[in-house]
Amino acid sequence: MxxxxxxxxxxxxxxxxxxxxxxxxxxxxxxxxxxxxxxxxxxxxxxxxxxxxxxxxxxxxxxxxxxxxxxxxxxxxxxxxxxxxxxxxxxxxxxxxxxxxxxxxxxxxxxxxxxxxxxxxxxxxxxxxxxxxxxxxxxxxxxxxxxxxxAPCLQLFFERNTALLPGAAFAGMKIGVYQHSTVARDLMVDVLAHYGAEVVALGRSETFIPVDTEAISEETLALLKGWTTSHGLDATVSTDGDGDRPLVADETGTPLRGDLLGLITANFLGASTVVTPVTSNSGIEADSPFSVIRTRVGSPFVIAGMKEAVACGKAHVIGFEANGGLLTATPFDINGRSVRALPTRDCFLPMLATLSLAAIRKETLSAIAASYKLPFAAANRIENFPVEKSAALMAFLRASEANLSNFLHPIGDVASKSDIDGLRVTLRDGRVIHFRPSGNAPEMRCYVEAEDEIAALELLSAGLTRIKRWAEAR
Missing domain, CATH: 3.40.120.10 (Alpha-D-Glucose-1,6-Bisphosphate, subunit A, domain 3)
Structure with missing residues (x-):
């Protein structure tokens, strides 16, 4: 343990x-x-x-x-x-x-x-x-x-989420809910229906299905795209098993990045300070109306960063992670009422803020995502990767500049690096690759950024391949 x-x-x-x-x-x-x-x-x-x-x-x-x-x-x-x-x-x-x-x-x-x-x-x-x-x-x-x-626990949370937007905020929208085995599955349907959406419940399972909103499986992607086409959905939403990480897919079935959901929510709330881990998109700082504080990965580190900001007198402080979990450290005035701080990961606020923006602009979610002009980011993981092997790889990469350079040589040349959490490397051509062992499972994670989807996926594949080959050689 x-x-x-x-x-x-x-x-x-x-x-x-x-x-x-x-x-x-x-x-x-x-x-x-x-x-x-x-x-x-x-x-x-x-x-x-x-x-x-x-x-x-x-x-x-x-x-x-x-x-x-x-x-x-x-x-x-x-x-x-x-x-x-x-x-x-x-x-x-x-x-x-x-x-x-x-x-x-x-x-x-x-x-x-x-x-x-x-x-x-x-x-x-x-x-x-x-x-x-x-x-x-x-x-x-x-x-x-x-x-x-x-009953009172669920009712309190339902009342919070049904008071964030005007009553018919999603009227005319057809939204799928991938229910699988998440404890949020019925509440998502109820909240969206409250806002006037036509809700299509999908994929309910009595067997537990692990859904990672940060590294979405090919099987889940296929389901999202299939449902979008067959039902003519404007969006599909879901969450992980305990309902603190959101998944929002656009009108093509393509999931939006969790850190984009966080950025949209920061604007929705009028945040002045945003605390987010180093794994969140590097484009968040560009032209943002708020200050950004970077932390290690994990809600305790985000919460610590938020507490420090509040202690320094900051107001309208929020945090979010690359998985989309949204935390608030101060109260916010939303839809004419004060909403209390909830300094733990929440999937509903970013989900509702993003759908609301699409409804207000009368634009597709893909158009909303494109308007933010963030570098394309992707992430994946190697499962069942022993913790000892992850530690050995990170020690090797940190041991010398030569080790890191040789490891990345088939991919690109190192321009700079950050060691806040894992090893985040900016290459000379501007691409970013980040190696990080999971903090709670035997997994090795890789995060990348590039100018477009093709380049990002190629970089991600190359990074995962380098990890596997290094491990096989040891």
Whole structure:
């Protein structure tokens, strides 16, 4: 078990039982000893549709109840819904989810009563877990009876999202919803229908399907294009398993980049400061009406950047990631009302802001995307790439200028590099290639930018090929 870019992750078989109870116990003790919660306080637990999630949720509930907390079950709801409900109730939360990673893995996301935990919290929780594990202390993992809070949790999130735009904002639009196994699948339909869209529900699955909105599979792309043609859709929307990363595809079935969704939402909100990881498109800074702060990859780093901006007196502060997850650090006035800050990844706000822009301009989403004139960006990953091998590759590339130059020689010459998170290299011809091990799965990721789609995809293929050949030679 270890913390990655967002939450604790591990194999489902390893996380069920004592392991999940151990980390829930550590989280509960950390809350108590840091005075962030008291005995008798309520703690909320939500979960995704993975087969292992109910058992893990039960293990965590038993552990927290043994410490004297009241445990409320929010059911299968989106992560941002649990987080918002926690802020409303001033309650700590756990979300049992592995997000976009395969079904044989799972995870736990933790929230203090004031929002998502940060890296310092992760260190403290890990320390508590190690101390408990090394002692003779009993860890309770037996499920207990919990109060059902799913209805008020979902209702609060529904009310937030149905107050962002005018009532008939999507009238005349035909929008597909790829439901698969995301916990946001019914809520997406309800919210879009509220705004007057003709909604077509598609691809609902009772088997968990891992959908990564940052590295969309060929199978998912084929589905999107097929549905767009057969149903005559203006757009198709979806999200990852726990509903905190959006997927928005245009009228051709082509997905829009997550960082473009973030940029559109920044303009929609009138943001003055945007915090985003180094993996987001380099064109975001060009002619932007807001200041941009770059961070490492992962919501804790984005949240830390937002907190720093607010502490410096900045107003209208948001963050977003290349996967499209949108975070707000300050309240915003939207559609004539003040909308509270939600400093955790949310898929609904960027989805609605982007569709709203298309409706207002009466333009296709492809035309909206083209109007931003961003460098073409692409990303993909090599799955089942051992963590040790990823670490060895990064150590090799960082060891010397000669190593990096030789590794990239078949692709291009190095002009400059950034080592904020992974290794991001700008080539002499202006193309960008970025190598980065996943923070929460045995995967090696590659991100690229180029002047057009063909050049970007060629660069991406070349980068992945170099990684594979290096690994095969070792």
């Amino acid at each position: 270890k913390f990655g870019t967002s939450g604790l992750r591990g194999r489902s078989a390893d996380l069920t039982g004592r392991a999940s109870a151990l980390y829930a116990t550590a989280f509960g003790k950390y809350l108590l000893q840091s005075n962030k919660a008291a005995t008798g306080d309520i703690i909320l637990i939500g979960r995704d549709f993975r087969d292992s999630s109910p058992e893990i949720a039960g293990n965590c509930a038993g552990a927290l109840a043994s410490l004297g907390f009241q445990v409320a079950d929010c059911g299968t709801v989106p992560t941002p819904a649990v987080a918002l409900y926690g802020l409303e109730r001033n309650a700590a939360c756990l979300m049992i989810t592995g997000s976009h990673i395969p079904a044989d893995r799972n995870g736990i996301k933790f929230y203090r009563p004031d929002g998502e935990i940060d890296k310092a919290d992760e260190v403290a929780i890990t320390r508590f877990a190690a101390e408990i594990d090394a002692s003779d202390e009993t860890v309770v993992s037996t499920p207990v009876a919990t109060k059902d809070h799913s």
